Amino acid sequence: MKKLVLLMLIAVSSMAFKLADGGYKVGDTAADFKLKNVNGKTVSLADYKAAKGYIVVFTCNHCPYAKAYESRIMDLDKKYSAKGYPVIAISPNDPVAEPADSFEKMQELASKKGYTFPYLIDETQDITRAYGAKATPHVYVLQKTAAGNVVKYIGAIDDDTENTKADKVKYVEGAVNALLSGKQPQVTATKAIGCSIKWKKSA
């Protein structure tokens, strides 16, 4: 019996590892979190009682491509927060590896730019790992359902990081618009060049 329990424990823990390793795929249920916001309070997805879903953006201070997308991230919140899809920004980086991404610098940037959305620090990097974010910026559009927050889109904000194309394809807007009108997003996963996540040096 003891052996069986042990075996089951091993099986469960290896499953957990497997999940954490690959991160979420479209259709998975995303974990909620309790992360520290730049205002010092903790934020969870569950705090947003009226939300229909979330635009979770892994982004940061230092990355030039995150900077390139910053105003577009701010616009997403302005456009979709009132419609039920607020932006939740999470900085995944280890401030030791990248001092420009320290909590204090995050606070400075958020107040200087007047972020209308939470800018959270993932100090343990557990949420970043669970979601499977690999780069900044990296977006997860979640839809709130009875069964939990379901991942509906993973990837880039649009197909034009440089922001020069008039006919750019706005992936996140497309996904959220579809969900708001009761449809499924047509494009559910995209890729773009970004900055690698700055992981804590393992002991």
Place this chain on the structure above:
Amino acid sequence: MKKIFLSLIFLAILTTGASAQVKMLSLPQLQKRISNPDTVYVVNFWATWCKPCIEELPYFEKLQATYKSQPLKVLLISMDFESKLPAVKTFARTHKLASEVYLAQRKSDQELIDAINKDWSGALPGTLIVNGKKGIRKFQEQEFTYDELNKLYQTNK
């Protein structure tokens, strides 16, 4: 006469010092460039704005210099915006890059990323190693130390 001679020498030093030539390279051109089965290709994807990329560039240069008598070719593919060609050229010149440097010409990031490796998230830096003779084509989404890079080459050459 002496002056002309001196300036000629000076010119020769300038032009041979570092290749510093940066050309645009499309995906089909890249696939062709790495198709010789007798050569091991180490292809690094980087950008002028990417700090960890810049930190590891010297290791790629060192790898090429160390094994210059072996059939190894290091290619440095910049993923900067195509409009940044002048900046990439300046970077290659000021950092005296001796390896072949290109700027990726692409319809979209995604097309290039997926063609290089399906598992690549798009985060920089990333490195592709190709050994046609042994049927090896591996992609590593990570930063390298020189020892790690040398090991990658030694185990796949």
